[in-house]
Amino acid sequence: MTKAQIVSGRMARIQPSRKENDMLAMQYRGPYRVRATHKAEPQIEHPNDAIIRVTRSCICGSDLHLYHGLVPDTRIGHTFGHEFTGIVEEVGSSVQSLKKGDHVLVPFNIFCGSCFFCRKELFSNCHNVNPEATAVGGIFGYSHTTGGYDGGQAEFVRVPMADVGPLILPPDLDVDDAVLLTDACPTGYHAAEMGDIAEGDTVVVFGAGPVGLFAAKSAWLMGAGRVIVVDQLEYRLEFAKKFAQCEVVNFREVGDMAIHIKKMTDWLGADVCIDAVGCEAAGNAMQYLTGVKLKMQAGSATVLHWAINSARKGGKISVVGVYGPTFNAVPIGNLVNKGLTLRGNQAAVKRHLPRLIEHIQAGRLKPSEVITHRIPLEDVADAYHIFSSKLDNCIKPVLIPPAARQYEAARTTAAQATESSQSQSQSQVH
DSSP states (O other), X not given: OOSEEEETTEEEEOOOOOOTTEEEEEEEEETTEEEEEEEEOOOOOSTTOEEEEEEEEEOOTXXXXXXXXXXXXXXXXXOOOSOEEEEEXXXXXXXXXXXXXXXXXXXXXXXXXXXXXXXTTOGGGOSSSOTTOSSSOEETTSOGGGTOOOOSSBSEEEESSTTTSOEEOOTTOOHHHHHHTTTHHHHHHHHHHHTTOOTTOEEEEEOOSHHHHHHHHHHHHTTOSEEEEEESOHHHHHHHHHHHOOEEEEGGGOSOHHHHHHHHTTTSOEEEEEEOSOTBOOSOHHHHIIIIXXXXXXXXXXXXXXXXXXXXXXXXXXXXXXXXXXOOOOOHXXXXXXXXXXXXXXXXXXXHHHHHHHHHHTTSOOGGGXXXXXXXXXXHHHHHHHHHTTOTTOSOEEEEOHHXXXXXXXXXXXXXXXXXHHHHHHHHHO
């Protein structure tokens, strides 16, 4: 056995020896193929850059679209990861708001803070950070269609526009809560906000992944009178009931989703429907074939059909699920004839952070409750397999780099030593 070693009871491929100024990072090698390997550490490229030493990074459900080969221009060698926290290692000469040693959360949006769209707080639509597209702004670790920026599933990451993006963690904000504030939690909150929920509204959330869970939780915070979550996996639906205190529907047990939702709502339909699934939605064989397998449209539009047909007349549709840039076959006539309002966008994370941190500090929200797996960065290939295949009741995996684990272990040892010393001192006094 010359090419492998046992790591945590599993077989793991030995990577090439580490060179000076190399770091451990996830690398994309093609559909369903990622690995942890060594690549050059990022450098300051612009006076407003910062280099962040990662303490936490997540695998997002939208990362699976990259992993499955569904996002255009996802290049070999790209490092994924748009949800991460870290400690500032170095800042460019023009950075004023950060200094070395600050522990920050980094929104998944890369934005300049000064363009037409940023002045309107549409940070996900920044006009100055993505030369590859006119529709979407810059996103960490999400292919060259969103700018080609390497992401945070690594030991270090370069953060452009460092004066406007990162937020220094408040002293009472746990890092596991903070990393969920970089995308999943604000995106769920944003989905509920776009639904313009009125007091007493019935809200249907399609998708019981982390974003759907946070959308359901946020719907209550915005005054919903009833929240229903739809998914096909029983373990996710059970989790949703406990986390979001909602009703659940397994679409595999339903003949027609729109009719089922209407039956549940006195034949009116839902006031608000939220698409938290996106382009890999199951539930319709033809949509899945044309949208996912054959790529004849920009993903399976099954949930868009369900949302439009399940909403009441004059209702609202909120879309945060990821779709491709090309067309989708959707029932636009039904949307028009029912007088529905359809809204969608990537979440402007920085705009939502003050309110979400307030909810956390008040005890109304605990984002880290959705974390089910904490996995070493070295085992990123296993992490993607577990999450993609929905193994081990996985809801949300978090990757922890080696240095972060060593630092936390040292802090735990020091805290235990201090506690032991204090206990001995007290016993001697008595």
